Amino acid sequence: MTTETNVLNPHKWVAAYADYLYMYAIVRINDEDLAKDLVQETFLAALEKVNRFEGKSTERTWLTAILKNKIIDVYRKKSSGLAIASANRAAQEQDEFFEEDNGHWKAEYAPHPIAAMDEQDPLLKKELNSILQKCLQKLPALWNAVFIMKHIDDAPTENICTELHVTQANFWVIIHRAKVNLRACIQKNWN
Amino acid sequence: MSYLKKVIYNCKQATFLIEKKQLKRLSFREEIELRIHLAGCGMCVLYNKQSRVINNMVQQLFHSSLKNELKLDDAFKADLQARIEEALDNN
Incomplete structure (x- = not known):
């Protein structure tokens, strides 16, 4: 064959x-x-x-x-020029999630239970999905690209780094920041 | 601050390790640090759980949208095929 x-x-x-x-x-x-x-x-x-x-x-x-x-x-x-500026801005914002000196969650950003994540109600799930989509779109272009290539295409980290011109160290920082932002965005819009 | 206290307080580092662990094997030291942190931090335990739920949702979202109803309109397709035929004729 x-x-x-x-x-x-x-x-x-x-x-x-x-x-x-x-x-x-x-x-x-x-x-x-x-x-x-x-x-x-x-x-x-x-x-x-x-x-x-x-x-x-x-x-x-x-x-x-x-x-x-x-x-x-x-x-x-998308991730050159203007997008880099927005990525930097978002990176600074993310530092607002954690205390500067010891890295502890700031009280206003600490994770709270998000009801729809635990329940099987299809309507709640649908609403949660639309919030997720909106929050994904708010990510800076480069973060979104890294996030999608890793989570959807399951591309090897080395390939993503080469193709998008990011270092390995930056790759992990982006993966982390993207998810912290995404989760915070969902929590904010859910409640 | 002692090393242990730093690990216990540092949610920024713990969430970094949580994300890394979902994609890659952690080093021995990283694994121990994460376990110590999670043993005492309910917020990061919750973060860990929610982060995994988000991953599953993202995957479902993308795979279900690949099967959904969003399609190109017929006029666009006809035009596109015409362009292809044109290009084929020119070769």
Whole structure:
């Protein structure tokens, strides 16, 4: 079976993969227009690379890999310039969560039980999910990119660091700060 | 402040280790520090629990949205396929 090689059929690409690629992009960048552009760019870039397709992966995997690289380019662009300023600001804010001298929780930010996390009520869960989505969008672009690549794509840490130009030490700081912010945001908006 | 007291008070470091532990094996020393801290800190025990719930929610959110109803509109798709055909003809 493994000797079977995959072939490309661009005439069927849109019908077969456009929706899948669109969803893949939208959950990672949360911008419908940009996601549409990326899907289009992916197909057009793929056409230029058709000759280099070796048939080792499926069409879908191959197209997804092209799209993934385009998404990483977006992450990089977003996390340079203005986004860095907002990331720094958010980093300072995060220090407000803990006491400067001993690292203890500040009383106003200490974790409290969030009822919907413990209950199975579907309505509460739905509300909690929409709060989670809003809070994810509030994260600085670079943090969001790191968080998503790690938690959704389960990408190796080394790859994320290389692709987004962050050091290993910074990677762990971002993972930590992103989650502390996310949890605090959920708590704040839930109560 | 003694070393032990620092570990017991430092929720910032404990939450850092909680996040790291969900993605990577901690060093022996880190593991011990986290256990000592969690033994005496209810807030970080709660943080630990909520952090894991958030991870599960994020994964479910992304995987369920991959199956959901959000789709490209037909006009956009038709236009896109036309562009592809055009590019194919030019080769």
